[in-house]
Every structure is written in C-alpha cells, then in structure tokens.
Amino acid sequence: MKQLSLDNLRTFVTVVDLGGYAKAGDILGRSQPAISLQIKRIEQQLAAPLFSKQGQRHVVNNDGLKLYKTAREMLALNDGIFAQFQPSGLKGRIRLGIPSEFATTLLPSIVGQFGKLYPEVSLEVTSALSKNLLSAENNNQFDLVMALIDPQAEVEGQLLLHDDLVWVGDNSVPANLEQIALVLAPEGCMYRTRVINTLKQQTQQWRISYTNADLTGITAAIKQGLGISALAKSSVPEQLDIIKHKHLPSLGTIKICLFTGNTPHPQACAKLAEFIRSKLQA
Template sequence: MKQLSLDNLRTLVSIVDLGSFNKAGEALGRSQPAISLQVKKLERQLGKRLFSKVGQSYQLNADGVYVYEQAKIMLSINDEVFKTFTGQQNLRGRLRLGIPSEFASTLLPSIVGEFSQRYPDVSLDVTSSLSRDLLSSSKRKDFDLILALSKDIPSERGEVLIEDDLVWAGDSTLKLNKSALQLVLAPEGCVYRSRVIDMLKQQTQPWRITYTHADLYGLIAAIKQGLGVTALAKSSLPPELVSVKDKRLPALGKINICLFNQDTQHPQVSKTLSEYIRARIK
C-alpha cells in the first residue's frame, strides 16, 4: 500500500500559500533545492507533474490543484489529532459543574467516565440541584459551568444548546385516574412544576399533587408505584419512564436547555467539558 508523505504535502501547500519555492523554504527551514526535491519526490510517487512553467514562474496545473486541495484536508486532520492529544497532556485543574438532577442521571455517567479517563488531571466537582438554585445570585458563583433549564433566552454568559420539548412522563403500565390527574413533581421553584401547574390551571381537568421529591430517582420510584405522572425535557427522559400521551394531558410546550460558562481560572478545561456536554445534548 502506497502512502503519501505528509512532509512533502506540507511543502506543496506552503509553496502555494506563500507564493514561491523560496518563501516556502524560509518558512520550513529548508533550502530551495531541498524544497524542489520534495516536490519531485511527490510527483514521482503520483506519476504526475503538479506544476507547469508559466513565464519565469511555476504554477499549479489541474493535477496540482487537486493534490493541493486534498493535501489541505489531510494536513488539517493530522494537525487536529496532534492538537487534541497535546491538549490532553496539558489539561489540568479543578472544575465545578452545576447540573439539574434529571440530567445528572442521564448525562453524567458518560461524561464523567469518558472525560475523566481522557483527562485524568482534571478534577470534576459536580453538584445537582434545581436550575433556579444553580443560577441564583448566592449559588451561581460557586460554579464554573452550569447546565440549566430556562424559559427565556439567556442574556448573560449563556448559550441555548437546544430548545427541547417538555413531555409527560410515566410508567409504561400507567392508567390515568379518571377522577383527578395525579402528579409527581419536584418542589416549588422547579421549571417543570411551574409549567405543569400553569397549563393545568387553564383547563377544567381536576388534578392533585400526590408526591413531591427533589431527586429524579425519588420521582421515578413514586411513578413506578403508580402515584402519578411527571413532566421532563424529552432529552432527559430516563429509560425507566415513557412519554405519555392522553387527551386529558395538555401540551406543555418547549423549554431551553442552556449552558453557562463562567470559568476564568481554567478556561480551556471549561471549554473542553462544554464541548462534551454540547455533543451529548440532542
């Protein structure tokens, strides 16, 4: 199997980008004869001339243009791989992450395992709580990164990762109570709770809250015991629950899942973990 020399390809790209063999040699620390030799080796390997003489200068011909474009792609991949692994060796520090409990159960296992394995010198300090508490003025300063739910577009250091659907969630064997809708909800201050109550107040369907718990696992346990239904962002729906549809259940609309990056002490660590979270919120 033949293999192209990335060194020769980088020389070709440098000649084209810098405009001459001389300038390419200066940039790469090689003499002009050495640069010319690399081009000739590349041409011999491909069995094609890549430059045509025009007047006193050499310009890429059609084959040369094709090789030049492909060389840029190959060099970009090569450089990105080295950039990634060089960054891994240098990435270190402590990062404080705030995350809603329902995302902690579905998102953290893959992030903590893979991220920690790739960046062993980064210490993750994770806190799960209601979005309202994570973003409060008294708690917000305690975190470098915050994943949170928001009804509005964030205006301060925040980006919307996705606009997600809010869905009713329950057990697969659920049978809704005919007299009154039974609700299993997080405490007051939860975005889901507020949306559910607001939407139900607009209807005549009777309802009551049968169980309140701040942690998703507590809510799941109650739902599995038949205590009612809850509401969750579609992307955070755990495997233990299913999306429930019934004419008595009003549409809950959408919610913004946002990421707030406020770390100035270890910006590269925050940036890297942000990319992990962004890739997994779909």
C-alpha cells in the same frame, strides 16, 4: 472527490452555537467577512443555503440544521483522534452545576469518557434546581452551569437546545388521566411551575400526590403508580415512557443553556462544555 474543510465546518458550528457571524468571529479571531466567506464556501460545495436572513441576523435553516448534527460528529471525531495522541495539558478542578435529572441521565455518559481523556482534570458536581444554580449567591460557586431557562427569557448563556417539555409515566401502570395525580419536584422547579400553570387553564381535576427533588425518587414514585410527571424530553430516563393523551395539554418548550463563570481553568471548562454539548445534541 469533493472534501469539506473541517476548519470551515468548525466555523459553521460556532456560528450556529453563538447565533451570529460577529460573535463567532470574536471567538475564532476572524473578521465577519472572513466568517461569511467560509460559510459561502460550504454552501457552494453543498449547493444549498444554510442560513436565512432575518433582519440583520443569520438564522440557521433546515438544511443548516441537518448539516449541524453531522458537522459536530465530524469535529468530535477529529478532536478525539488528536486527544488520543497528544498530552491533554488540561489540569485543574471544574465545579459543575447541573439540574438533578441531567446529572442522572446525561452526566454518567460524560464523566467516564472525559476522565479517560483528561485524567488531571477533576470534576466537582452539584445537582440542584436551575433557579438555585443561577442565583446571585451562587454566582462564584461554579465554573460551568447547565440550566433550564424559560423560552421567552433573554440570557447571556450559550443555548444548547430548545427542548420539548413532555409528560412522563409508566405505560405498565395505567394512570387515571381524568383526575391527574402528579409527581413533582418542590417549589422553584420550572417543570412544576409549567405543569401547574398549564393545568389551571384546563377543566380536568388534578392533585399533587408526591413531591421529591430527585429524579430517582420521582421515577420510583411513578413506577409505584403514584402519578405522572413532566421532564425535558432529552432527560427522560429509560425506565419511564413519554405519554400522550387527550386529557394532557401541551407543555411547550424550554431552553437548555450553558453558563461559564469566572473560571481559573478556561480551557478545561471549554472542553467539558464541548462534551456536554455533543452528548445533549447527539
């Protein structure tokens, strides 16, 4: 019976996460040829190439993306088993910065499980606009920051996901989409900027009917029929619906990235980053 090596799968996942063999080798402490041999071993077992060559870069292909999700799940199961039977050894305080919509939809599923596995690690969470979380004045305020980035921007953070920016509303409260009423976060929000810039290029009328920095407030306003909004697809709460209509233009995509600061607790920080990555990409 064929068996995939978890070590090879971990190397594969690291290559995809970091975007290259050399970067993965630096993290894993292996040479680039050694990384290449591990990837070739998986490709031979599966009889399928997992990367395409673009110039000097190895870019994951469709087969690689299919394997990536399953590989992450296998590694999470493996690591979870060891975590249950070994003292975590992780201690300290992790200062996490996260956009408010993800603090509402993503963070609750992480906090409980992470707290049970690593009870001596305390989380201090700050919710704010990505722009503020990454500002120079907050440079030393966080150990880990999850932020939304324009897809064209080159950043040092670790890419978690290319996500669609989608229109959201409440199907039980039909909206007038010929004259669009918008429920948006304040100035500085990437969603707000993208929505306004996109609608300015269209012919239909629009107006901002309500502004609120918190996803709970935005959701409540939408449920009351004050208008529609836009969110990253992975952050849409259960109470809202993704809506599509001929009067609603495409909003494109965004990048969701993780940024690690100069933390005194790198192991705990790396483990929290792993939790966030696995939940977001599930």
